Amino acid sequence: MEMEPELEWIEAQKIGISVDLVAVAKRQLKFLAAVDRNRCLYEGPVLDRAIYRYNACWLPLLSKHTETPVCEGPLVVPLDCEWIWHCHRLNPVRYKSDCEELYGKILDNSNVVSSLENTCKKETEEIWKSLYPEEPYTLDFNRALSEDISEKTCVLEKCTKYDLVSAVKRQSPFFYQVSRPHMSNDYFLKGALARYKGFLHLIRRNREKSLKRFCVPTYDIDLIWHSHQLNPVSYCKDLNEVLGKILEHDDTDSDRTKGMKLDVGFSGTTKQWEDTFGTRYWRAGAMYRGSTPTPITNTPFSSSMIKKEIAASNEHQKIIELPEVKSVEVVLEFVEVRNLPEGHKGNLFVSFCKIQPDILFDDSRKLTILSESKEEQVASFQCEPTGELLFELVSYSSSTLPLTRASRTLGTTAFSLQDLLVPIPNLYVEKWLDLVPSSGNVNLKPICLRVAISCTIPVPTQRMLHMVHPRQIKSSCFFPLPGKIKDAKSRMDVIDETGSKLISLQMRNSEKAKARENHGLKKEVIGTMKSGETHTLAETLGTGWSLMNSHWSLHPSKNSGGDWHIFELVGNKMVKFYPGRKLDYEPKSCEKHRNEQHFVTAVEFSAEDPYGKAVALLNLKSGFVKVKEEWMLVPSLISFMVFSDVVKEQYAGFVVNAKSLEEIKIITAINEGTGKEANGTSIVSSEASKIASNTDVAKGNAVIPGKGQLSSGGCGGGCGSGCGNGSGNMVGSGGCGGGCGSGCGNGFANMVDSGGCGGCGGGCGGGCGGGCGISISSSACGGCGGCGGAGGCGGCGAKFAQSDNPCAKKTPTLDVNEAVAA
Incomplete structure (x- = not known):
């Protein structure tokens, strides 16, 4: 006889867990963040070396420690070995069998701590050195990149045959799904623990009824489940008591397509949960976030990227004070x-x-x-x-x-x-x-x-501000078109989300230098408060800008690192500006056919975020500035003024992208009256000479003929995989090709226009599109081909409402995580 939902929930909460999973989950999140700061552990030679060290050094040492403690304090596991150990334990059945086969018992984590726990590891280092004199305790990741350990691996006496490379590949995306701030909150985790017990209770009921169901957790449940598996002895004991067996953790299926195993499993779990407990299975902040954003660089941050440390300027940071929201x-x-x-x-x-x-x-x-x-x-x-x-x-x-x-x-x-x-x-x-x-x-x-x-x-929350001209004329284009009279003393008002004016910014010729100097006519950005008080927020300096009394400098990138950013903002932090929407601002799969050329993303690099963290998004066409952190507010607004001035005065509607990097440097040099970069090297190539000699450019009219100059042409496989063809005449975006996924796109752009957005091909599934736009507005999007089959839009679970999904009228779905066969 079925129990009442309230009684079922009470019964589920009686399930015993012999470890503090809330505390373990918090430590796990810190550990995953540390691994994510060292992404060389995800693949390649460093991963191979870590797997070798895990098998040859860590497991034998852990076995000795399990039999008889080898040190008075806890054993401290090196970061690289802990990562492989982490992924191995997340297949609890295989980990148990491997340990028993190789060492005769389950190797547990009792009296073992992470290298992140700030515990003295000197004793462990000494023991490691005595046992493995040729293998350093702390792995040098840079050195490991060039070392081949294949011969050492082949002669290992005790080695798991489990495919740890594939296990790492499956677990690497997990951190993105659980990395939001609320995930480490005590109340959220306590609720997740209760839901994990409910999840186990469903599987127990299935076993009692001899039902074989593929149960799929949400990410809050899965975080707790992972935490339980990281304590292998407790996990085996607890699950044997609850289910009479060790519960397998099957993370091999990641296909979220409608009707596939993961989708069907989640739908079935949702129904069973709601029928059993009388409450909804979904939870805010616990559902699938979408695929991990594309990295903007594979080279981690180095402190040498910041040439000098400068104290933050409180004076200018507080010019605009917004109440915290x-x-x-x-x-x-x-x-x-x-x-x-x-x-x-x-x-x-x-x-x-x-x-x-x-x-x-x-x-x-x-x-x-x-x-x-x-x-x-x-x-x-x-x-x-x-x-x-x-x-x-x-x-x-x-x-x-x-x-x-x-x-x-x-x-x-x-x-x-x-x-x-x-x-x-x-x-x-x-x-x-x-x-x-x-x-x-x-x-x-x-x-x-x-x-x-x-x-x-x-x-x-992040703030969204709107940059508007005081006497903005209604037009299809935010910036003046070629031939229009442009105000040299550009003004913009900064409006907050409530419509209140915060400050007025003005780009003007510097009052300090009315005449031309060695570096040309100087400019400055002036901020005028509501009270009428004014501040000089930025002024030109060489080929760049000095911001906020020299506390920041903004200058064109030399791109020596090859990650194709367009400007750098350097002060007490390092920020790079990239064309398009990047990282957290990256468009969803079904939005990727939208025009990206008007966006610029500000990305901060630091020791905590060596691969970059998006801190602001600038939309140079609509005038919106999204800022995530308070310290970036004023620098973002000044940067917007500088970028829009370059766009308005020199490109007449064209917005910077990676393919026009050289022209950006050229135009910047022309602005400053020199043909050299800050280091004195010439930047004027043969193509650049043609641009520089074009009088229309000097007037602000971009009349660059031909294919592949100021046209962004075909994105092709740049954004994904596929084929893109584009012809740009008079600043056009050409064809987006298969940039959003895989497919084929063709486009032609004429005049100041987004032209034919070609075909965003297989951005949302598969398809081919072609388009031709000949217009003087950004509205002619040619033919956005086929957002094809909605494969990329698929998912499982309950539907969202009020979708702004451009690919379909259907509502998108609450999506799911990994799965377990019960």
Whole structure:
């Protein structure tokens, strides 16, 4: 006989876990972050060396330590060996069998600590050196890149035959899915632990009924599951008590396509969870984030990239002070309705909005109700963690007029977000709400709506500012077109999300140097506050700019590292500007056919983020500036002014991209009255001489004829894999080719235009597209070919509503994680 949902949940929480998985999860997240800062451990010679050291050194040492402790304190495992050990343990059945075959017992992690735990490792180093005098305790990753250890590996006496290279490859993307700040929050992790017990309980029920189901966890559950497996003796003991067997962890299937094993497994797990516990399976902040963003560089950051350390300027950082705004991710579903008036069943939806709109969520959306429509729709959005959500139950019926419907409001109710967060964060609520009937609707019983809602812990949100000209003329182009009169004293107002003006910025000829000097006519950026007070925020210096009283310098890149950034911002931090949307701003697969040439991403490099962290996004066409961290606010706005000045004065609508890097340097040199870079080397090539001699360029009209000069041409395989052909005449983007995935695209652009966006080919599945745009606006997107089959849009689980997915009218899906066969 089936138990009531509440009793099932109570029974699940009785499952015993013999280790503190919340603490283990926190340590695991720190460890995964450390490995991600050393990505040479993901593949190649360093990974091969780490696997050799794991088999030849670490496991034998751990075996000795398990029999008789080899040191008074804990044994400290080297980072590279710990990473391989981590991936090996995440196949608990194979790890157990390997340990028993090679060493006669499970090698546990008791009395072993990570090298990240700030524990004295001198004793472990001495023991390691005595046992392995030719193998250093701390692996030199740079040296390991050039060493071949294949001969050493072949003669290993004790070595697992498990494919550790493939295991590492499968686990490498996991950190991206669990790397957001809320994942390490105690309340979130405690909820994840409870859900992990619920997950085990489902598998136990399946075994009791002799049902073989492929159960798929969400990422919060999977983080706790991984943490449990990292304690192999406890994991085997606990799972044998719960299930009578060691639960396998199958991470080999990653195909999320509709109808495939992972999709079917997640749908089945969702249904079983909701039938068993009477609550929703999804959780805010625990679902699939999409594929890991494309790295912008394979070369990690070195401190030598910053030539000098400069103290931050408080004076200029505080010119614009914005109140801190926090955000939460909210997931919402309308589950059921009862006490409906006659004649309304099946013809319902719920409209929802915030009673007091905030800067993140100020619109109205609608969802159907699961019990009525039989289709699970789930909305996901960000908002401030304050105020109330207003729900309006609407009944609709077909009208006598074609393609129209008559609607009628049956009642309204509200839900306070504070109920999720105060006094103790629950982060999930599912409850019945009574509706207040609208005028004219009188029922004997109040209509009730069952609402399921989840949110993440509040975190500071990025700010989005808008740069507008004080007397902005309505036009299809943000910047003046060729032939238009351009204001040499360019002004822009900085507007916040509420529409309030924060500061006015002006690019003008420097008051300090009215006449031409060795480096040409100097310019400066002036900031004018509401009070009328002005500050000089930046001024030209050589071929670059000095910002905020020399606390920052902005200069064109020499690209000696080959990662094709266009400018560098150097001060007490290192920031590089890249054309297009990168890292966290990278467009989703089905958005990749959109024009990228107007975007510039600011990426910070540091010891904590050696491969870069996106800190700002500049949209030079629409004038939006998104900033993630307060220290980057003023530098981002100044950089926007500098970039837009280059665009407006020299490119007349063209926005920088990687293929025009040389021309950027050339134009910058022309601006400053020199044909050399800062180091004195000539930058004017034969092609550059043609550009420099073109008088129209000096006037601000980019009339560069031919193919492949100022045209971005065909992106081809640059963004993915495929074929791209483009012809650019008068600054055009040509064909995006297969840049969004795999496919073929052809495009032709004429005049100042995005031209033919070719075919974004197989960006969302597979397809081929061709287009031709001949216009003086960016609206002619040629033919965006085939966003093909929606393979890239596929997924599993409950659907999101209100999608802005450009590839399909369908709602995208809440997607899933790894799987286990139970």
